[in-house]
Amino acid sequence: xxxxxxxxxxxxxxxxxxxxxxxxxxxxxxxxxxxxxxxxxxxxxxxxxxxxxxxxxxxxxxxxxxxxxxxxxxxxxxxxxxxxxxxxxxxxxxxxxxxxxxxxxxxxxxxxxxxxxxxxxxxxxxxxxxxxxxxxxxxxxxxxxxxxxxxxxxxxxxxxxxxxxxxxxxxxxxxxxxxxxxxxxxxxxxxxxxxxxxxxxxxxxxxxxxxxxxxxxxxxxxxxxxxxxxxxxxxxxxxxxxxxxxxxxxxxxxxxxxxxxxxxxxxxxxxxxxxxxxxxxxxxxxxxxxxxxxxxxxxxxxxxxxxxxxxxxxxxxxxxxxxxxxx
Amino acid sequence: xxxxxxxxxxxxxxxxxxxxxxxxxxxxxxxxxxxxxxxxxxxxxxxxxxxxxxxxxxxxxxxxxxxxxxxxxxxxxxxxxxxxxxxxxxxxxxxxxxxxxxxxxxxxxxxxxxxxxxxxxxxxxxxxxxxxxxxxxxxxxxxxxxxxxxxxxxxxxxxxxxxxxxxxxxxxxxxxxxxxxxxxxxxxxxxxxxxxxxxxxxxxxxxxxxxxxxxxxxxxxxxxxxxxxxxxxxxxxxxxxxxxxxxxxxxxxxxxxxxxxxxxxxxxxxxxxxxxxxxxxxxxxxxxxxxxxxxxxxxxxxxxxxxxxxxxxxxxxxxxxxxxxxx
Numbered sequence: 001x002x003x004x005x006x007x008x009x010x011x012x013x014x015x016x017x018x019x020x021x022x023x024x025x026x027x028x029x030x031x032x033x034x035x036x037x038x039x040x041x042x043x044x045x046x047x048x049x050x051x052x053x054x055x056x057x058x059x060x061x062x063x064x065x066x067x068x069x070x071x072x073x074x075x076x077x078x079x080x081x082x083x084x085x086x087x088x089x090x091x092x093x094x095x096x097x098x099x100x101x102x103x104x105x106x107x108x109x110x111x112x113x114x115x116x117x118x119x120x121x122x123x124x125x126x127x128x129x130x131x132x133x134x135x136x137x138x139x140x141x142x143x144x145x146x147x148x149x150x151x152x153x154x155x156x157x158x159x160x161x162x163x164x165x166x167x168x169x170x171x172x173x174x175x176x177x178x179x180x181x182x183x184x185x186x187x188x189x190x191x192x193x194x195x196x197x198x199x200x201x202x203x204x205x206x207x208x209x210x211x212x213x214x215x216x217x218x219x220x221x222x223x224x225x226x227x228x229x230x231x232x233x234x235x236x237x238x239x240x241x242x243x244x245x246x247x248x249x250x251x252x253x254x255x256x257x258x259x260x261x262x263x264x265x266x267x268x269x270x271x272x273x274x275x276x277x278x279x280x281x282x283x284x285x286x287x288x289x290x291x292x293x294x295x296x297x298x299x300x301x302x303x304x305x306x307x308x309x310x311x312x313x314x315x316x317x318x319x320x321x322x323x324x325x326x327x
Numbered sequence: 328x329x330x331x332x333x334x335x336x337x338x339x340x341x342x343x344x345x346x347x348x349x350x351x352x353x354x355x356x357x358x359x360x361x362x363x364x365x366x367x368x369x370x371x372x373x374x375x376x377x378x379x380x381x382x383x384x385x386x387x388x389x390x391x392x393x394x395x396x397x398x399x400x401x402x403x404x405x406x407x408x409x410x411x412x413x414x415x416x417x418x419x420x421x422x423x424x425x426x427x428x429x430x431x432x433x434x435x436x437x438x439x440x441x442x443x444x445x446x447x448x449x450x451x452x453x454x455x456x457x458x459x460x461x462x463x464x465x466x467x468x469x470x471x472x473x474x475x476x477x478x479x480x481x482x483x484x485x486x487x488x489x490x491x492x493x494x495x496x497x498x499x500x501x502x503x504x505x506x507x508x509x510x511x512x513x514x515x516x517x518x519x520x521x522x523x524x525x526x527x528x529x530x531x532x533x534x535x536x537x538x539x540x541x542x543x544x545x546x547x548x549x550x551x552x553x554x555x556x557x558x559x560x561x562x563x564x565x566x567x568x569x570x571x572x573x574x575x576x577x578x579x580x581x582x583x584x585x586x587x588x589x590x591x592x593x594x595x596x597x598x599x600x601x602x603x604x605x606x607x608x609x610x611x612x613x614x615x616x617x618x619x620x621x622x623x624x625x626x627x628x629x630x631x632x633x634x635x636x637x638x639x640x641x642x643x644x645x646x647x648x649x650x651x652x653x654x
Binding site: 150168183282283 | 481484487498499500501513566570573574575577578579580581608
């Protein structure tokens, strides 16, 4: 990434929103466009919405797909799961796409290579490239919001796993006798510590700030005023997160853990019980090193991480390193 | 690794035994020598025992440290923990070495580069290179014996972590309210599923085959005759292993899990409850792919894995890939 300015096209595909951005090689967003996920069952309608967002971002940046400033690849962070070998995606919360050939459709449309990573992996990559994990070689990045997702950078390279689905820390069991999870598992981190689960547990315990559908935000607000149930809900979620993080660090000898997402915005309310549980369950000497810190990039992390796939393929290209051929 | 035959010197450092081997580029052991760990507190006595084993293996193979057949590096699998940056080791069960500068001492003695990895990581690498995990890019290798250790190969490369200590699956908590572990943690896999823990639990439940110190082997023998406590002990250990493996697969989207070590030699007695728990806790679609299989190489896996560090540094050199300079 020397010489003239280079630009990457990044896409972030979620259950409610589709986002596209043109990002420069320093990680700055030059232009971005965001549209609602059309929510239907027509695969092509959804694909057209995605390309319209991408086209709008390109147009705002004043470039075309053939522009020599654009690197010859698109980086995509997508809701999971995917099949990296086939280049297909089947996002749980996007019923329009089942084994949808996203890689081939995008590369056919734009005549560019396409690198796919999971949306939470893209957040981890974004934080590694330009955020709180910058300069650290071995990182777990997490998103704690309506769900719990994650991604790893190890030895400076993204970890995608055999099928592109590495990083699913939300579906690691942290309690052999814990609650059933929507995935079919038992005691999954997400079934305890997601915003959805946290709020549901609080309501089950009698938390009722005037609404039957109190959100994690409402629980956080109540916790800050000393509400005992709300505090217990954050303690329970933090304890589960701390145990899962302890497991990941013990397995992988990490340098840093970065946590973003709406629930993590609660700050010390969540990070204090995380740290307490982490210290309890990560006792080996090398596990005392890594810090657990808040994310820095907020909602743009996924786009920046997806751009990194296109702009720094040796580190972030989600197939065998170096497969990407520079033009 | 083309052209003339090349040989690697491999060392395997354990609490009771020190082993050295000369290994060829196909993974065949040309010569090996094994000595008792002298068990004293003198660091130099232990180092001399190690080099005497290495010298004996070299002599048996008919080569010298300066021989052009020998690749210019020694691969070492060592009891943990280590500090990969400093090149020092402080094995829990080898009190003679505390922050012992093993890398510099060996490289000074033999005038060869030295690559350090953990002993269980070396077993995983051995199984990946020449054993049950051959041809699989994303692998967890485990040793279930007096302790529980492990190591990862991801995208075809060994994972060493920030300080060389990745792979410590034995100290991942699998039960937030589980037994205390010697490491200071709570509910660690090793505190439930190691041979030591398995046998201790059986004895606590009243298992007594005529001795107060019944081993895991004795428990396995009794389980095969239908002893209820012995069967329950293997079920409990297998359940803990299955949950931990489910966590590792969910985090890293693996292709294969290989399990060796004395307790794993019990076969279906252990693998059946492992598989049952794995299926319960690894519910995501991509986690249905990987198989959990017994190791193939037995006691030589660690030496073969250590040799791989010297013979195939691009995959197994335990620092940034490619740092090893071929002569």
